[in-house]
Amino acid sequence: MxxxxxxxxxxxxxxxxxxxxxxxxxxxxxxPSKVLANAGLTLPSGFEASAIAENLGRARHLTITPQNDIYVHLESLKNGKGIIVLHENNGKATIKTSFANFGGTGIAIKNGYLYASNDKAVYRFKLNEQNEVINPDAPETVVSGLLSRRAHEAKALCLDNKGNLYVNIGAYSNICSEFDRDRKGCPILDSAGGIWQFKADKLNQHYADGIKYAGGLRNVVGLSWNDQSNQLFVMQHGRDALHDLFPKLYTQHQSAELPAECMFALKKGDNAGWPYVYYDWIQNKNMLGPEYGGDGVKTADPQYINPAAAYPGHYAPNDLLFYTGTQFPEKYKNGAFIAFHGSWNRAPEPQAGYCIVFQPFKNGMPDGKWEVFANGFAGGPEKTSPNAAEHRPCGLAQGPDGSLYVADDQRGTIYKITYKN
Amino acid sequence: MSLLKYPILIFFFILGLNITLQAQTKPKVNGKSGQIGLKSSIARGKVVYTNICLACHMADGNGVPTMNPPLIKTSYVLGDKTALIKIVLNGFSEDVEINGQKFSNNMAPHSDLTDVQIADVLTYVRKSFGNNASAIKPSEVKKFRPVKKI
Structure with missing residues (x-):
């Protein structure tokens, strides 16, 4: 007992x-996370990855100078600064300085200036011959007064070779239904849901000075100018909630996979069709949206452009980079890397994305099937969700030696991916 | 490895064990019909949650950073019942700040749900994910329905 x-x-x-x-x-x-091989990433054979910086904050987009300075734009200020400058030497990055009293997403270097945006404006900083910011406390305002209404407000940007600046003005809505109850036509498209074009070297432009370059784009965070086709490429974040809003037309599984996240090759005046259409990557068809009479079978009006390439639903493409280096094997040359931030709108199905995808290109257009290039950012299948993910790829940049750099906005890690044969 | 480095861990582990033991013994003490009513309300509420709320607020009630707010340890859920019922009936399109994080996705109105469904799902949310606030009755939901014009 x-x-x-x-x-x-x-x-x-x-x-x-x-x-x-x-x-x-x-x-x-x-x-010790550094003990992990390839910083926890899985890569094609011959590639290596390392985490060259950690805990920077919400690192969104980044750009790298020929002198190996890395400009990282933070979504919100850390220690009062929105841009961190790292200097990399022999695979180790140290913080060189930080500046800018605004957080945001967009950042790019062109013609001796560093361009960076917050949710309402685009600024630029003049660079010296070493590509260092000369006057960090006095940015010039390129554009101000950009529309920012709580949703899809990140002003991702890129520049072409003819002095133009392209800025995303995201639609402040999932599918415009709250603004278009009578289905007469989405009224917010004249001022949102597209890419606006401004002059890169003209100061103090206002929103209204811009040209709507292409419309019907719900939200674009990854955009890049393709020098081969001399064309603007954008990655659209597709709509959410097909099943929740139309349970009789779409199963939960269809709602997880659809619509496609689309890559569009844009010409001036193009209309990609949001909110009226969506792309079905399984049927390979542009479909009429259910809010406007679609039923999962009816196809879209051909006035709306088709995507140049399509990817599974809700992966959230947050950056697009055309690889022009010589370090990686030949097949990567002039192809596209896409940073997929990872889904939230696939529940109750498992979330997905959280990876870098490679899209082969030929003559400046997608050619062939995409493949996952770098995976493992989330830290395992059980962590593949917005809350649990250890890292989420958000920004891409190419270094002077042809290495690929990735910014993570979950923990502020900067990865460097190299090819070693 | 040193055990002394994790006194908090040990504390919470023992605390968790105690709570589990208590939870196991409780129903035996209060096996009343009210408890059964509450249990079935929570069970029905979970079905509503899974069909309507889970896609945005997630199975664990944690929501999605910067977009859909968590339903855990927030006064929006645990506080004033009136405000909570009105959010479900009328939808929500204001910025929410919880624990220093901002959330900005709009929530659609769900006035198409019945009073019982709304009471059930809110009771489920107020009693799940580590929350423990009082149940909500269908009559409390009904009060905030707009009066129909004849």
Missing amino acids: NSRKLVYIFLPLVTIFLLIVIISWRIDNNK
């Missing part, structure tokens, strides 16, 4: 002790 009682008392205690030992051992072993 007594010994039995003792067992009842001690068995739980021993179990607790053993559990504590196991948990503490695991915590200890999880600590």
Whole structure:
């Protein structure tokens, strides 16, 4: 009786002790993240990755100078600064300086200036011959008064070779239904849901000075000028909630996979069709949206352009980079890398994305099937969700030696990916 | 490895164990019909949650950073019932700040749900994900329905 009682008392205690030992051992072993091979990423054979900086903040987009200075734009200020400058030497990055009293997403270098945006404006900083910012406290205002209404407000940007600046003005809505209850036509498209073009070297432009370059684009965070086809390429974040809004037309599985996240090759005046149409990557068809009479079978009016390439639903493409280096094998030359931030709107199905995809190109247009290039940012299948992910790829840049750099806005890690044969 | 480095861990582990033990013994003490009513309301509420709310607020109630607010340990859920019921009935399109994080996705109105469904789902949310606030009755939802014009 007594010994039995003792067992009842001690068995739980021993179990607790053993559990504590196991948990503490695991915590200890999880600590040094740098021990992970390739910084936890899986890559094609011959490639290596390392985390060259960590805990920078919400690192969104980044750009790198020929002198190996890395300008990282933070979504919100850290220690009062929105842009961090790293200098990289032999695979190690140290913080050189930080500046800018605004957070944001867009950042790019062109013709001796560093351009950077917040949600309402685009600024620029003059660079010296070493591509260092000359006057960090006095940016010039290129454009101000950009529309920013709580949703899709990041002003991603890029520049062409003819002195133009392209800025995303995201639609402040999922599918415009709250503004278009009578289905007469989405009224916000004259001032949002597209790419606006401004002059890159003209100061103090206002929103109204811009030209709507292309419309019907719900939200674009990844955009880039393609020098081969001399064309603007954008990655659209597709609509959400097909099943939630139309449970009779779309299953939960269809709603997780659809619509496609689309890559568009734009010409001036193009209309990509949001909110009236969406692209179905399984049927390879541009479809009429259910809000406007679609049923999952009816196709879209051909006035709306088709995507140049399409990817699974809700992956959230947050950056687009055309690879022009010589370090990576030949097949990567002039192809596109896409940073997929990762989904939230696939629930109750598992979330997906959280990876870098490579899209082969030929003569300046997508050619052939895309493939996952770098994966493992989230830290495992059980962590593949916006809350649990350890890292989320958000920005891409090419270094002077042809290495690929990735910015993570979950923990502020900067990855460097190199090819070693 | 040092055990002394994790006194908090040990504390919470034992605390968790105690709560589990208590939770196991409780129903035996209060096995009343009210408890059964509450249990079935929570069970029905979970079905509504899974069909309507989960896609944005997630299965664990944690929401999505910067977009859809969490339903855990927030006064929006645990506080004033009136405000909570009105959010479900009328939708929500204001910026929300919880624990220093901002959330900005709009929520659609769900006035198409019945009073019982709304009471069930809110009771489920107020009693799940580590929350423990009082149940909501269908009559409390009904009060905030607009009066129909004849």
